[in-house]
Amino acid sequence: MQVIILAAGRGRRMGSLTNNCPKPMLPIHGRPKLVYTLETLPPAITEVIIIVGYLKEKIINYFGHQYRGKKIKYLVQEELNGSGGAVLLAKEEVRDRALVLMGDDLYQPTDLERLLALSTPGLLAYQTNQAEQFGLVTTDQENYLTAVVERPHQHRTGLVNTGAYLLTKEYFQFPPVAISTEEYGLPQTLVSLYPQIKTEVLTTDWWLPIGSPENLKTAEKILPKSITK
Secondary structure, X not given: OEEEEEEOOOOHHHHHHHOOOOHHHOEEOOEEHHHHXXXXXXXXXXXXXXXXXXXXXXXXXXXXXXEOOEEEEEEEOOOOOHHHHHHHOOOOOOOOEEEEEEOOOEOOHHHHHHHHOOOOOEEEEEEEOOHHHOOEEEEOOOOEEEEEEOOOOOOOOEEEEEEEEEEEHHXXXXXXXXXXXXXXXXXXXXXXXXXXXXXXXXXXXXXXXOOOHHHHHHHHHHHHHHOOO
């Protein structure tokens, strides 16, 4: 099995912290955040595809082409054209099914296992009272994805997209959906496949997006406990 990790962006909300360091490499307890991502991958994942861009050498030089027995391949996102554009770079690399994860975020290993167990494409979602900060997810009565509403929106409470997915090879047969004049959206592309191809929405009780210095401090406080759930 393969995983695609999106790690090309700078992370401007991190301010000066990313002047000389790509956001996925910011330290948590002295180790790059991306280390925690790799260490929470299910055993079934044997190949890692990392989409790199900003200060890509920092990532490539740290991890090389293998980490704890998992092969690593790097694809360069020259143009930051959204999650849909990033994933499209791996079109020729994906053999069957692949996890897709945000390089900035922390997920529970058990949730990644649940995604891998699906027989359809999947999306991991989280119920929150801070929904205005994230993309809002809606589903049909069978919990299949029907819409994603990106920021800005007026909903404070709701189910939001965590940026963790299971894609099948069929995904790459469809054109990516534009969400602006410069970007393509992965979740919006999944929505466009409905109902021909349905994406099951799983929910989690824990997810930590690391988009700001405050989030990084939170990770320092809770990571040792939460990462082992």
